[in-house]
Amino acid sequence: MTPVELSFSDFLIAASSLLIASALSVRLSLRMHAPLVVAALRMIAQLVLVGIALRYVIAASRAPVTLSVAALMIAAAVREVHSRQKHHFSGWRRYGLGGLPVAVSAVFITGLALTTALRQDEWLAPQHAIPLIGIILGTVLNSTSLALNTMLDKIHRERRAIEAQLLLGADRRTALREISSAAAHNGLIPVINQMAGAGIITMPGIMTGQILAGMDPLAAARYQILLMLLLAGAGALSVVIATRLCIASVTDHRHRLRLGRVAQD
Amino acid sequence: MQSGSVSAAPDPTEALHIANVSKGAGFPALTLTIPAGECVVLSGPSGVGKSTLLRLIVDLDPGIGSARIGNRIREEIPAYEWRKMVAYVPADSGWWAPRVSDHMSDESRARSLLAPLGLPERLMASSPDDLSSGERQRLALIRAMIRQPRFMLLDEPTASLDPATARLVENEMIRATKNGLGLLVVSHDPDQIARLSDRHYVLSATGVAGPLP
Numbered sequence: 274m275t276p277v278e279l280s281f282s283d284f285l286i287a288a289s290s291l292l293i294a295s296a297l298s299v300r301l302s303l304r305m306h307a308p309l310v311v312a313a314l315r316m317i318a319q320l321v322l323v324g325i326a327l328r329y330v331i332a333a334s335r336a337p338v339t340l341s342v343a344a345l346m347i348a349a350a351v352r353e354v355h356s357r358q359k360h361h362f363s364g365w366r367r368y369g370l371g372g373l374p375v376a377v378s379a380v381f382i383t384g385l386a387l388t389t390a391l392r393q394d395e396w397l398a399p400q401h402a403i404p405l406i407g408i409i410l411g412t413v414l415n416s417t418s419l420a421l422n423t424m425l426d427k428i429h430r431e432r433r434a435i436e437a438q439l440l441l442g443a444d445r446r447t448a449l450r451e452i453s454s455a456a457a458h459n460g461l462i463p464v465i466n467q468m469a470g471a472g473i474i475t476m477p478g479i480m481t482g483q484i485l486a487g488m489d490p491l492a493a494a495r496y497q498i499l500l501m502l503l504l505a506g507a508g509a510l511s512v513v514i515a516t517r518l519c520i521a522s523v524t525d526h527r528h529r530l531r532l533g534r535v536a537q538d
Numbered sequence: 539m540q541s542g543s544v545s546a547a548p549d550p551t552e553a554l555h556i557a558n559v560s561k562g563a564g565f566p567a568l569t570l571t572i573p574a575g576e577c578v579v580l581s582g583p584s585g586v587g588k589s590t591l592l593r594l595i596v597d598l599d600p601g602i603g604s605a606r607i608g609n610r611i612r613e614e615i616p617a618y619e620w621r622k623m624v625a626y627v628p629a630d631s632g633w634w635a636p637r638v639s640d641h642m643s644d645e646s647r648a649r650s651l652l653a654p655l656g657l658p659e660r661l662m663a664s665s666p667d668d669l670s671s672g673e674r675q676r677l678a679l680i681r682a683m684i685r686q687p688r689f690m691l692l693d694e695p696t697a698s699l700d701p702a703t704a705r706l707v708e709n710e711m712i713r714a715t716k717n718g719l720g721l722l723v724v725s726h727d728p729d730q731i732a733r734l735s736d737r738h739y740v741l742s743a744t745g746v747a748g749p750l751p
């Protein structure tokens with residue numbers, strides 16, 4: 274497989290549509306040019322820096338270095354889940370509620386893949402482990418954020434209905450069953466949409482990249498199927514953990530709703 | 539809903555004992571006994587904490603103090619079992635399912651209570667969102683009564699009702715107490731207090747006065 278060589282002019286051509294859109298934004302007072310350009314510049318800087326860093330990590334090819342990079346990525350994802358929440362907890366729940374589902378599901382599914390289907394001679398080889406945990410973290414980050422936001426929003430809006438069920442003798446899991454089910458469904462929408470549209474409506478990113486880089490399309494499709502199964506599993510696992518932890522966090526052992534633990538932005 | 543029940547067979551003559559139940563230091567505390575088959579009325583100025591005390595008795599909020607029925611101590615049994623014995627109907631109850639009948643654990647028993655409370659049968663098929671606050675309040679009472687609790691805590695159960703309909707609800711409450719139900723009712727209406735109460739307490743910021751003569 275021969276990598277595609279890109280010149281500076283190739284990037285300029287790719288960026289021309291962005292420049293045209295920005296010019297139109299200025300002309301039509303849409304005020305989207307600044308965030309668009311800032312986001313594009315930030316993306317370029319991030320990816321160049323990551324590329325440079327990964328060169329060193331891959332060249333070093335040492336398990337402690339790979340694990341440190343993975344831990345940094347997980348920590349960044351945990352922080353991102355926290356920042357995407359409209360409702361914030363205090364104490365261990367502040368980062369634990371979003372962090373545990375992200376960390377546990379990403380580590381478990383990445384470990385499972387690297388030790389089985391994607392096993393290499395060196396199972397912690399950074400060129401495999403780091404991109405894999407990166408793509409899995411992206412999925413679990415979205416699933417966990419969506420599930421938690423849905424659940425906490427609904428709990429706040431439907432407080433009286435939940436308490437009515439508790440008052441009639443329901444335990445906390447029963448009283449929150451409908452809400453946690455809706456939250457899990459919302460959390461998995463991106464994963465389900467991704468699988469439903471794969472190859473028909475959208476070309477998955479990894480498969481596209483591999484075909485563009487010269488890989489046989491069927492081989493690229495097989496690799497993509499494997500990845501999507503892993504992503505679906507990771508998303509589902511993170512949603513299950515997030516909804517269970519959320520129930521435990523907004524209620525107590527006496528089956529009482531404890532919304533005082535949650536602050537709203 | 540949990541289907542289990544408390545292990546020992548309940549004694550229908552046991553009273554509900556409430557001792558120093560309060561939100562905490564600086565809040566009024568409530569100590570009283572509600573015998574089976576009696577109606578105790580609690581009144582007091584708005585905002586003094588009457589509803590809060592009812593929530594504390596039913597263990598819906600954390601607080602201090604204790605509650606027991608006979609020798610069954612609230613903290614020693616699961617909260618959902620306690621709430622099956624001690625039902626609380628707030629002034630504005632929540633609803634979670636599309637139709638009223640979906641909220642009723644025993645639909646035929648619920649239907650038998652509609653007419654005595656002045657409600658038409660068709661309401662069972664209605665959405666709770668389409669009902670008036672007075673209809674919802676009476677249906678919430680039915681929803682709790684059909685589960686046959688030993689005691690009921692009612693927060694202004696006739697607040698949204700006209701006088702004639704309020705009397706229907708009072709009659710049903712009197713009938714229920716004659717069948718052994720113990721009631722703790724929050725009310726601001728002096729005439730209603732006179733009609734219903736076996737004992738009347740007044741809650742203020744400093745504590746509870748009563749029973750009043």
